[in-house]
Amino acid sequence: MFMQLTLSGLAQGAIYALIALSLTVVYRSTTVVNFGHGDFVMAGAFLSYVLVVLGGVAFLPAGALAVVAMFVLGVLFNRGLIRPILGGPHIGLALMCIAGGYVLRGIARMVWGREVLPMPPVFDMPPIFFGSLVITGDAIVIISTVLVLLLCFFGLLALTDLGKMVQAVYQSPRGARLIGLNVDRFNDVSWGVGAALGALGGILVAPVTLLHPDLGASFLIKGFAAMTLGGFGSLGGAVLGGVLLGVGEQYAGAYLDSSLIEITAYVIIVLVLFVRPQGLLGRKAVVKV
Amino acid sequence: MPDTTPLLQIRDLNVGYGQKPILRGASYDVVPGECLTLLGANGSGKSTAMNAICGFVKPTSGSILFEGQETAGQPPHRIFALGIAQVSQARDLFPDLSVEDNLRLGAMRRGGREMAKTLAELYERFPRLHERRRQVTRTLSGGEQQMVAIGRALMSRPRLLLLDEPSGGLSPQFCEEIAQIVDGLKEDGVTMLMVEQNLNLAFRLADRFIVLRDGVVVDGGDVRAMAGDHDAIVRSIYL
Numbered sequence: 160m161f162m163q164l165t166l167s168g169l170a171q172g173a174i175y176a177l178i179a180l181s182l183t184v185v186y187r188s189t190t191v192v193n194f195g196h197g198d199f200v201m202a203g204a205f206l207s208y209v210l211v212v213l214g215g216v217a218f219l220p221a222g223a224l225a226v227v228a229m230f231v232l233g234v235l236f237n238r239g240l241i242r243p244i245l246g247g248p249h250i251g252l253a254l255m256c257i258a259g260g261y262v263l264r265g266i267a268r269m270v271w272g273r274e275v276l277p278m279p280p281v282f283d284m285p286p287i288f289f290g291s292l293v294i295t296g297d298a299i300v301i302i303s304t305v306l307v308l309l310l311c312f313f314g315l316l317a318l319t320d321l322g323k324m325v326q327a328v329y330q331s332p333r334g335a336r337l338i339g340l341n342v343d344r345f346n347d348v349s350w351g352v353g354a355a356l357g358a359l360g361g362i363l364v365a366p367v368t369l370l371h372p373d374l375g376a377s378f379l380i381k382g383f384a385a386m387t388l389g390g391f392g393s394l395g396g397a398v399l400g401g402v403l404l405g406v407g408e409q410y411a412g413a414y415l416d417s418s419l420i421e422i423t424a425y426v427i428i429v430l431v432l433f434v435r436p437q438g439l440l441g442r443k444a445v446v447k448v
Numbered sequence: 449m450p451d452t453t454p455l456l457q458i459r460d461l462n463v464g465y466g467q468k469p470i471l472r473g474a475s476y477d478v479v480p481g482e483c484l485t486l487l488g489a490n491g492s493g494k495s496t497a498m499n500a501i502c503g504f505v506k507p508t509s510g511s512i513l514f515e516g517q518e519t520a521g522q523p524p525h526r527i528f529a530l531g532i533a534q535v536s537q538a539r540d541l542f543p544d545l546s547v548e549d550n551l552r553l554g555a556m557r558r559g560g561r562e563m564a565k566t567l568a569e570l571y572e573r574f575p576r577l578h579e580r581r582r583q584v585t586r587t588l589s590g591g592e593q594q595m596v597a598i599g600r601a602l603m604s605r606p607r608l609l610l611l612d613e614p615s616g617g618l619s620p621q622f623c624e625e626i627a628q629i630v631d632g633l634k635e636d637g638v639t640m641l642m643v644e645q646n647l648n649l650a651f652r653l654a655d656r657f658i659v660l661r662d663g664v665v666v667d668g669g670d671v672r673a674m675a676g677d678h679d680a681i682v683r684s685i686y687l
Contacts, residue, residue, distance in 0.1 A: 320556060327542045327553050334540035336504070338600065339528035339557030 162292045164409040170298040172405020173305035174360050178378050179385035179397035180312070181356035187329040187392055188349035191241060191252045195260020196357055196382060197375025202263045203229050203358020204365040204374060205271075208278055218281040222362045226355045233354025234347045241350070242343065260375070267372035276370040297367045304363060308356075309398060316394070325349075384424035387431045390441020399439060454513075455480045455608055455639055456501070461510035461520075463493070463500045463663075470496040472663035473510070478608065483630070483640040485654035485671075487647070487681065493663040494643040495537060498612050501641070502534045503527040514608070529558055531607030537616055537643075539597040543586035547577055550585050550596050554603030562605070570599050573632060591622030598629060602638075609633070611642040615649050623649060647682065657681065 178200060185193050193199075203225050210221035240255050284296030316322035328335040328345045335342050360378065368374075385404045389396025404427060412420035419426075437443045454477035463471040471493040478484050486494045499505045501512055503524040512520040519527050533554075542550050551570060555563040571578035574595050580588065585596055594614060601609055614630065615623040623646065630653045633640065644650035650657070651671055658668035659681065667681065674681060 320552075323545065323549055323553060324556060326545060330542040330544055331540050333504075333536070333538075334542055336524040337502070337528070337534055337536060337540055338553050339525045339604070341523070341525045343523075 160413070164413050165406055166292065166294060166298055168406030168409035169402065170301045170405070171408065172402035173302050174364050174378075174401075175381045175385045175404050176398040176401025177305055177308070177360040177363070178357055178382040179389065179401045180309075180394060181353045181360070182382045182386055183392060183394055183397040184349050184356065185353035186386075187394070188346045189237070189241065189245060191245075191249075191256065193256045193260075193353065194253050194379070195256040195258070195263070196353070197377070197379030198260035198263040199229060199233070199354045199357045199375070200361040200364075200378045201267065201370075201372065201375035202232070202361070204278075204361030204370055205267055205372075206358070207362045207365055208276060208370055211278065211281070212276075218366070222359070225362055226359055229358035230351040230355040234351040236354070237347050237350035242346070264372050264375070271372060273371065278365045278370060281366045301363050301367075304359075308359070313394070381424050384427045386438075387428050388438055390438030393438065393440040393442075396438055396440035403439075452479050454478060455515060456641070457511070457513040458497070458501075459511040459513070461497070461500060461512065462508045463496050463505055463510075464508055465505075469508075470663050471500065471507075471660075474660065474663060474665050476658050476665055476668065478639060478641050480639050481637050482655045483634055483642060483653055485642045485644055485650045485657045486660060487644075487650060487657055488660035491662075492660040494660055495612055496663075497660070498534060498536075498610050498641070498643060501527070501610060502532060525557065528604065531558070531604075532610065533601035533604050533606035533608075534610040535594075535597045535601045535612060535614060537612040539593055541585050541593060541596055541600070543584070545585060546582055547585055547588070547596055548581040551577070551581075551599050551603050554600035555605075558604040563603070566603055566605060570602060573602075573629070574599055589622075591618050591625060594618060594622070594626060595629070598626075602633075607639065609638055609640045611640060611644070613643055613645060615644060615646045627653060651681075 178196070182193060182196050185191060185196070206225035206228055207218070207221050210216040210224055211218055214221070216224070236259055240259060241252065244251050244255060282296040282300045284299060286296065287294040287299070316325060324335070324340060325345070327338065328340060328342055332342050335345070361374070381404060385400035386397050387400070388403060389398065389400025404424060407427070408420045408423045411423050431438060456478040458477070459475050461471050461474045462469065474493065474497065486497060488494050496505065500507050500520070503519070503522050503526065507520045510520065511518060514530055514532060517530065519530065542553065545553070551567060552563060555566060559566055571581070576592060577595055577599055580592065585593065588596065598614070611630070614626050618626065627649055630640070642650070642654065644653070654671050656669065657671055659666050
């Protein structure tokens with residue numbers, strides 16, 4: 160049972176990791192916490208649903224198209240709505256993100272109301288048995304897709320010139336401008352990447368859950384919890400936090416009480432902020448006086 | 449005969465933050481190969497002038513011509529591409545990257561084709577940076593970080609190097625090292641515009657000076673011509 164729970168937790172945690180990572184990408188580039196990010200996740204899931212169910216497109220190209228569309232939406236969102244108010248108070252930025260998210264949610268509600276939509280099964284693979292452990296096709300596709308994506312993402316960041324430039328922008332936007340980088344354009348792309356990664360989370364989860372316009376809200380909280388646990392602003396921490404949250408939810412639900420699954424994220428946020436506010440991989444903020 | 453066609457021409461430059469004017473009609477030139485120092489009390493507009501030249505603040509009026517091309521109001525990355533690099537007062541390094549990554553990043557948008565050669569030359573000039581090339585930058589001392597900041601700017605092979613308080617916060621020993629570095633750059637013909645609060649250092653390094661007071665150029669001239677009368681410059685700065 161323990162191994163089965165761990166596997167389910169890893170599959171769920173992979174989605175949380177992706178969402179937390181996408182939130183962190185946006186946060187590191189513009190220091191904006193995208194409170195509308197859950198609705199980007201929902202929009203990705205719905206776009207793939209529309210393409211697969213209504214458009215008759217195969218899941219893989221539909222997912223790719225939805226990711227590209229959400230990348231463009233992320234770029235446009237930053238360029239049109241965030242960049243003009245970036246120097247202003249953070250509450251304004253937070254409200255803009257919430258408003259943007261609610262517009263996406265509103266569009267979904269206008270079209271589908273409060274309907275709950277099932278995506279046809281697409282990860283149609285026979286399960287693999289290891290003794291009593293059952294590895295489902297869903298888990299294989301989700302974990303392997305996220306794993307490949309994370310390897311590409313962190314490999315690019317650590318080993319390429321482009322990755323060094325991204326790190327430069329993250330660590331000192333002014334320093335990045337001093338070496339000739341177009342930081343505004345980097346921020347556009349970061350929002351695009353953030354939206355695309357979040358949407359990919361929604362696309363991967365769409366076939367294994369029921370779609371509805373309010374789908375994003377819970378993923379937003381899970382993303383925040385994962386970020387807080389891993390260390391707010393830490394890219395590696397976001398991934399670690401996501402995986403631990405996914406596994407932790409399964410353990411808490413199985414060994415303590417099934418109702419705990421829903422509140423594990425909130426409990427983690429409270430505990431981390433009390434015990435280790437910088438999270439697992441975050442750096443303690445030092446204020447010189 | 450040395451080229452006296454100005455590399456940089458500042459004309460009637462007005463810059464303000466909100467309603468508060470900082471530079472009020474400043475005009476001066478920087479000619480190729482010279483080191484010009486901007487002197488002035490705190491708040492006189494020295495760093496603001498640097499930031500306007502680099503595109504970090506937009507002038508309200510006036511002109512900044514670099515090699516005859518208007519750059520006022522252009523974004524920093526465009527101005528950098530023309531060959532203007534700044535070593536800022538806060539250094540603005542990338543603290544979690546290695547010394548070598550910081551240096552290489554300096555050449556990625558300009559001078560990249562000669563990166564390996566420039567890096568080798570730089571390590572010759574700064575042997576200590578070569579020793580510490582794998583070290584994470586935030587673990588370096590203040591003086592070493594200043595060397596990285598200067599090195600990073602030099603990696604782009606700038607046509608004009610702006611130095612904002614290069615000795616700021618450094619020990620006398622490191623000030624001397626920075627002075628030797630600037631001496632070396634002068635010998636290599638690097639054109640520099642410098643803000644420096646340490647007047648002894650400024651007088652030692654600069655060929656010419658101008659004095660800013662409340663955003664206006666009130667004095668200026670050849671440092672060597674004033675060799676015996678630095679007190680007069682100090683008076684024009686503070687009195």
